[in-house]
Amino acid sequence: MSAVGSSFDDTLAKLGISRTGAAGTPKVQTADQANALGQDSFLKLLTEQMKNQDPFDPVKNEDMVAQMATFSNVAGISEMNKTLKEVATRLDGANAAQAISYVGKTVLVEGDTAFPNTDGSLDAVLPLADPADDVQVQISDNAGNLLRTINYGAQGAGDLAINWDGKTDDGGAAPAGPYKITSSVLRNGTRVASAINVWAPVTSVSLGSDGGAPVLNLAGLGPKSLTAVRQVG
Numbered sequence: 001m002s003a004v005g006s007s008f009d010d011t012l013a014k015l016g017i018s019r020t021g022a023a024g025t026p027k028v029q030t031a032d033q034a035n036a037l038g039q040d041s042f043l044k045l046l047t048e049q050m051k052n053q054d055p056f057d058p059v060k061n062e063d064m065v066a067q068m069a070t071f072s073n074v075a076g077i078s079e080m081n082k083t084l085k086e087v088a089t090r091l092d093g094a095n096a097a098q099a100i101s102y103v104g105k106t107v108l109v110e111g112d113t114a115f116p117n118t119d120g121s122l123d124a125v126l127p128l129a130d131p132a133d134d135v136q137v138q139i140s141d142n143a144g145n146l147l148r149t150i151n152y153g154a155q156g157a158g159d160l161a162i163n164w165d166g167k168t169d170d171g172g173a174a175p176a177g178p179y180k181i182t183s184s185v186l187r188n189g190t191r192v193a194s195a196i197n198v199w200a201p202v203t204s205v206s207l208g209s210d211g212g213a214p215v216l217n218l219a220g221l222g223p224k225s226l227t228a229v230r231q232v233g
Contacts, residue, residue, distance in 0.1 A: 099214035113220035120166030
């Protein structure tokens, strides 16, 4: 034990405070518990300090209040940390259960691979943070061959619903999906790519051996976090 630790224990012993069990029997404690100063011990130390203070230079009221406030803050922080750890553990369990419940369902997430509906049509969502002078969506097959270009014209800010009937630009039926979907917006004469949200099936969930947050494995898109999900189908 260090000299500081020994001196601290000696001081506690003189005050009748022990970090061991009754009759000197060692008490099983964690490292944090062994080095912790409880409320009762703190009050005994404070009382002893008042009894043995220099009568010509007593402890000032503000100094005593500061000591008590410091102890209160430390105790409060310790209790808060314990509570937060318990909350985090429960949230991790809830997140895992929520993630597992998504398996077999479809979720709306940002991506460029889109799966058609049973009738061959396709739905997606284009979030627009700002108004656009023109919005364009292009759908291609897996080989990159352009199947359809859809122009939506000027649009205001908000979520723009994208609906494709499964037909190519020449009116024929598109080959089976999944498809690649991209979008762009025109603002002030400049056209830039814009992220689009697509529906994708959840094939499995990875919980992680390190206790990290669960991850959804999506067909065509790979792993996505729970926070990436905008909607569940």
